[in-house]
Amino acid sequence: MKIQPSPLELVDLAIINFHYAANPSEVASGIQELFDAYEVDMDFAVRTADDGLTRILVKASINKPAEGTPKPGYMLFAETMGVFRFKDASQVQAEKLQHLVNSGLTMTISYLRTFIAGVTGHFPLGKYWIPSIDLNEMIRMKSEGKAADKTAVKTSRRKTKK
Numbered sequence: 001m002k003i004q005p006s007p008l009e010l011v012d013l014a015i016i017n018f019h020y021a022a023n024p025s026e027v028a029s030g031i032q033e034l035f036d037a038y039e040v041d042m043d044f045a046v047r048t049a050d051d052g053l054t055r056i057l058v059k060a061s062i063n064k065p066a067e068g069t070p071k072p073g074y075m076l077f078a079e080t081m082g083v084f085r086f087k088d089a090s091q092v093q094a095e096k097l098q099h100l101v102n103s104g105l106t107m108t109i110s111y112l113r114t115f116i117a118g119v120t121g122h123f124p125l126g127k128y129w130i131p132s133i134d135l136n137e138m139i140r141m142k143s144e145g146k147a148a149d150k151t152a153v154k155t156s157r158r159k160t161k162k
Helices: 031-036 093-120 135-144
Strands: 008-023 040-048 054-062 073-086 151-153
Touching: 008 093, 031 073, 040 093, 040 135, 054 093, 073 093, 093 135
Parallel strands: none
Antiparallel strands: 008 073, 040 054, 040 151, 054 073
């Protein structure tokens, strides 16, 4: 099937911030169960500049609870930026936002998820995948302002292989 190009053009994706800590000696067994119990907080912002480029910033904090002690294993923080432009500047603003949310945000989150999996694949406990999220709920929460500065994403994990 021949693809139909989107009016949203991907310019670049980049990791702009990354921190980690690993405590593998504290984990004897049950690695997947431990990963499943990690708290994941995710937030995003969309910025449009005078240069005609739109930047989507996504950050994720994994096993770094606001209160209490983190679980053993990994503690991760990563921030990524997707840079996009629209091929047809005459598009209606609502259409642009819809394309950004549906395409740009999804691409940026996927890039972040793949980066985390790739990096942790070299760590002693093996690969960690950020779980699937309810993107529509995350966008709804953000648009309604229910979470002041952070949108908490708590999901059930799918089983992964090391």
